[in-house]
Amino acid sequence: MSIGYACLTVGVRNAEFKNCILKNATPKRLYELIGHNLIILDRIIDYNIANNIRLFRISSDLIPFGSSPVNQLPWHKDFSEQFHRIGTKIKSSGMRVSMHPGQYTVLNSPDEGVVRRAVEDLEYHERVLSSLDLDGTHKIVLHIGGVYNDKKASSARFIFHYEQLSERVKKRLVIENDDRSYNIADLLAISRAVNAPVIFDNLHHWINPADHETPEMDWIDECALTWKPEDGRQKIHYSQQEPSKKPGSHSETVRIREFMEFSHDLNGRCLDIMLEVKDKNLSALKCINCTSREPSIRVLEAEWSKYKYVVLERSPQDYQTIRELLKDKSGYPAVQFYELLEEVLLYPEMKGNAINAAQHVWAYFKDVASDKERAGFFGRIEKYQQSEISLKLLKNYLHQLAVKYQRDYLLDSYYFAF
DNA sequence: TGACGTCAAGATCCG
């Protein structure tokens, strides 16, 4: 079983994709962006490997305007070496990747222009995965589309257009239930017609269930039957509702208790879980560490080293509590550890605690910083104390210093990400 | 016609 995250990382250095707007999409600019984004993808794959993350969704923005006529670059040829290198890493590490065109790729539209662009978009996604030289277990996830007041006709139109797709796209395409139109029963029916595997999305299902009787796990088992050997392991999407936001909003982080209950209910079912959550890789690490078959306290210590100033900033009491928790080197209190973190992260900002943490961080520079920098730091502390600047501003200053003096320990921590 | 969702680019503001 692999657990992974979508598209981008939180708290990882030099791992940001770039994009541009249509009017700036010249061949020169596109060339630069693609080159940059491939370097970033390479770095994220390295990060995933180093952190034991074996499931990842590649952003559709990897190639800006990848399926638009404004991008005519033969990028898959011009960058074939980079693609090959990245693809080799993915394969040799046993990582599984996917792509997911957004809500605007609509294969069942009554507008044939929309359908044509949807097909082009699917071909674009396919070309990325093929450029990486990945087999058909690396999937492209698609929703069914609109209803147009007639779900039967619209499903039929999806099926009709699906059948026209190229074989190379079909072998990668998987379909997913959504939160307003097509529920999991609709998906299974369409799957029977087109023979495409079905992704079960738990949050979409919660908002848009097919009925009120069938247990969730029964649907997951139904979906399992749609996955053939050449499709690889069954894959599902897992997310949690953000409290007090509108239905369907992904949570800030995966609440680990809830996830562990779900994981328990899975009862050994062998499937891959793609998390859809704001804190991305951080939740992936959390869930991976809490379901690990080879628990090692070292992994939690590594996590603690990244979270420690985030915790200190909010609660010195909990900072001590977590230190105590991790003292027993024969234990593995992963769930307790992450639950405490979740609790602490909900605390409101307290100036005294934030200043205390900032001073701990300052200690990394105090011997090397110039007088000007010292004055800059303490001046900002004073201004923050007086509510003249935000905590963010104070921390940005420390971040600058961390970059200048190459304090990798700080730069690799999550202190600047929260 | 605007909300929806998502992210970063682009524009504007501020000291």
Next chain:
DNA sequence: CGGATCTTGACGTCA
């Protein structure tokens, strides 16, 4: 002038 913050863009459907 540089950096922080606000606004726009890109997509298609539906109310």
